[in-house]
Amino acid sequence: MPAPPQVRKPSSLKEFRRSAILDAATRVFGDKGYDETRMDDVAAAAALSKATVYAYFDSKDEIFVAAVERCLQEITDLTTPRVEAATDFPAKLNAFLITRLSYWGDRLALYRVIVTLKRESHNLKRSLRWQRPTIYFLMVLFQHAMQAGDIPEQPFEPAAWALMDMIRGLLERRMAHPNSSIEQEAAELTAFMLRALGYKRPATTP
Numbered sequence: 001m002p003a004p005p006q007v008r009k010p011s012s013l014k015e016f017r018r019s020a021i022l023d024a025a026t027r028v029f030g031d032k033g034y035d036e037t038r039m040d041d042v043a044a045a046a047a048l049s050k051a052t053v054y055a056y057f058d059s060k061d062e063i064f065v066a067a068v069e070r071c072l073q074e075i076t077d078l079t080t081p082r083v084e085a086a087t088d089f090p091a092k093l094n095a096f097l098i099t100r101l102s103y104w105g106d107r108l109a110l111y112r113v114i115v116t117l118k119r120e121s122h123n124l125k126r127s128l129r130w131q132r133p134t135i136y137f138l139m140v141l142f143q144h145a146m147q148a149g150d151i152p153e154q155p156f157e158p159a160a161w162a163l164m165d166m167i168r169g170l171l172e173r174r175m176a177h178p179n180s181s182i183e184q185e186a187a188e189l190t191a192f193m194l195r196a197l198g199y200k201r202p203a204t205t206p
Contacts, residue, residue: 030109
């Protein structure tokens with residue numbers, strides 16, 4: 001199981017309080033959902049006054065966006081070195097999947113809120129913007145595999161979006177079956193994507 005992200009310690013009181021607000025908001029949004037969460041709830045969870053919370057964030061939505069974007073940065077910081085450390089394309093793809101499934105698997109309550117809001121039309125554009133860096137990351141990964149002769153040339157953006165949709169499906173299933181094996185799910189999805197991308201296994205020397 002991948003280690004939890006190494007959280008950088010806040011370097012000032014302002015940064016410490018902002019981080020505390022986001023930590024509290026992440027818990028509250030996960031527990032109560034977006035619609036039922038109030039600024040008073042976030043302030044109480046952070047053990048701060050509502051006026052202090054408003055000094056850092058103008059609205060509940062601004063807090064929600066900041067909390068989600070912090071999660072996205074954390075998962076990027078975890079994923080990049082693990083994928084780079086893997087020695088071949090199947091291992092890199094598996095490292096990407098395990099990291100992503102593990103990270104959100106530990107934050108299913110917040111993930112449920114994100115997915116629910118995404119389905120509302122006025123939030124779709126923001127959700128797509130959040131996913132775009134990951135789509136680019138996958139496209140580069142696939143491009144490098146193609147250049148190495150591991151997979152044939154093909155439209156990589158649709159493949160990246162399809163993989164993200166399958167990850168979402170696994171995480172939604174995990175909400176109902178939280179004890180399923182992340183390693184097994186990642187291995188099965190890795191094998192599926194390798195077949196879909198036309199992965200060519202390296203020839204072995206007799």
